[in-house]
Amino acid sequence: MALITCEKAVFAYEGRVVVDALDLAVERGEYLCIVGENGSGKSTLVKGLLGLISPVSGRVRYGDGLRRTEIGYLPQRTDVQNDFPASVWEVVSSGCRGRGPFLTRAMRQTAMENMALMDITGIRDQSFMRLSGGQQQRALLARALCATRSLLLLDEPVAGLDPVVTRELYEVIAMLHRKRGLTVVMISHDIGAALGYADRILHMAHGATFLGTPEAYRQSPLGMAFAGGEAHA
Amino acid sequence: MLEMLSTMFSYQFMVRALIVGVLVSLCAALLGVSLVLKRYSMIGDGLSHVGFGALAVATALGMAPMAVTIPVVVAAAFLLLRLSSTGRLKGDAAIAMISTGALAVGVIVLSLSTGMTSDVNNYLFGSMLAMSEGDVSLSVVLGAVVLTLFVLFYRRIFAVTFDETFARATGGHAEACNMLLALLTAVTIVLGMRVMGTMLISSLIIFPALTAMRVCRSFKSVTLCAAVVSVICFFVGLCASYLLSTAAGATVVVANILAFVIFAAAGRLRG
Structure with missing residues (x-):
């Protein structure tokens, strides 16, 4: 069973639906990157996964020995x-x-x-x-x-860091994933890094979402539009 | 010097003021570190005004002042916390509304019952003569409770103060911890109102924390330093007020200002 399962989960922020009927299963040991533009509901989803807000409808379940309060959370730098x-x-x-x-x-x-x-x-x-x-x-x-x-949830871990430090931090996270076998869920603006490190990509946008491997994402219309030339750089 | 001290504390009221004052300074400084860092500094000020209103009403009705004031101020503390966290009213505006409102009610009640006498002055700026034997025992018990709870929940309080979201996500019972802070603050404020006065009690919460932060760099050292500074400032202020025949509360605040200036200079020098 997956560590976290969202079943048709709907999350609202200030009365507005920002995550609509999301189906997602975070599997043990994977590296999942969540990308999407500002306001696409990424941060709301993070709060939902942490159990800080409840879904308006649908549900979030924790399984495979993971309890809600056992998620290693790295908040956005502006929140610290x-x-x-x-x-x-x-x-x-x-x-x-x-x-x-x-x-x-x-x-x-x-x-x-x-x-x-x-x-x-x-x-x-x-x-x-x-x-x-x-x-x-x-x-x-x-x-x-x-x-x-078991699970790290990282909300834009490299925002505001210089390129050298950014690279180091990505390597540290990759090390935790590979050597420690930690499951990683990372919110990122950095599509290049997301495609390079992640096993799966979740793209959140107004209604249209993509969930699949980085390769499939590169081929998808959404991925082409969002990643642009960067993905091939 | 010693002789002066022994004469000073041969007066019962000075001993009472010292006991209650030291306890209140200690509690206020410990709680103050968290409140200042959480940007809740003005809650202390708001609560003391609510305390004034409640005290005035209790006196007018001939009821035991502490027994009425403590529950009212605790209720106000929860209300203020609620208002700040739900965001329906801006926290600072909510505090200003409640505190001036309570002050106005208190003044009206007092002027209707006793008239604007020196009593009002005592409420506003504190009076060492105001404390009875019973007040002192109650203060000692409540002060001990505040200190014990603070030590027991110190780790939680740090976690919630540093990063409330993380604390909530990892099952830190952030809500309960905020409630506890509000409760302890309310009790401390009411205890301190008699010595320091309604208008000045919040300085005991704000000054020591800010003073300690000039030089200390860890939460634990800030907390300990604030507690020590607060107690010393109270003692110095109390002695000075006796020697200079100035109001105790105001003199303690001046001692705190001096400590702040000295620490700020020391912090500058250290860089």
Whole structure:
């Protein structure tokens, strides 16, 4: 069974339907990219997948051992406060789930491992707000990893980053997908990268959507129009 | 110096003011870090005005002031939180409406019952003589409750303050945590109103957090620093007000302003 299944899910934002009757099954181990123009309902879908908003009709189901609260979520950079006094350690360890008031030994261990994985152990005690954009994303990815064992949901992870850092971050995400076997769902504006890394593409547009492999997307009228020459570059 | 202190605290009312004030400064500073970072600074101000209104009505009706004021202010805190989160009214506008409204009602009730006397002045700017033995015991109990809950929920409070969406997505019970913050803030405000006065109590929430943020860079250090600064400023302010015969609340605020200036300069130097 798929990790997340949307069955004819309809999501509305401020009373307006923005995701209409979406059928989608996120399979374990895949790398799914969601593309589409601004206002095409991508961010609303993210909220729906996270269970922060309920579908107006249809349903969202979690399966294969995934619970709603076990999704490793990387929010858009604009949603994270940049003038917040917090150390990298505080940010990363806040991803650890658990009932108790204090961090347990196991939670510390998880946080340390994920910091090592993201190569940010050396900046553990630095101030989050003083990090570069790329380092902040790594810290937030480490936090997301603390919250999940199986699924990462990334909302425009490279927005506003320079090309070198962007490439590094894509490689880190690809590494998590390949080596850790994490399922990745990524919202992206970067159609070139989406076609390069993803196993499947979901294109969201007003009503017309595409769901399939990058190859099929390149051949489709929608993909040709949206990706243009970029896909062949 | 020591002699001055011992004379000062030979007065019962000074001891009471010190106990309640230190507790309130501590609670307000801890909660203030989260409130300031969540852009909820003005909620404290709004709630204190609601507290003034409730206190005036309770006095006019001859009811126990704390017993009436605390539930009313807690209810107002939930209401303000609701209004800010549903977005039907802009948060700051909602706070301004409720706070001025409550202030107006309070003034009318007072002028109808006792007239505009020195009582009103005490409500507005605080009075150390206003506190009874019972007030002190209640303050100690409630202050201890606020501190305990803050420590127990510290991790949650950090998560919700830093990134509410992430906290909600990962089952952090963000709504409940916001409610808890509002509840603790409401109780702290009511306790502090007597010493600091309605007009000045919100400074205890805002100043220490901002002062600590000038030099500290992690949430934990900001929280601890704010708590220490707040208690020291209260103590210094209280002593100064005794020596200079100035209003206690206002003097504590001035001590906080001085601390802010010093920390801001230190922060500049550190770069």
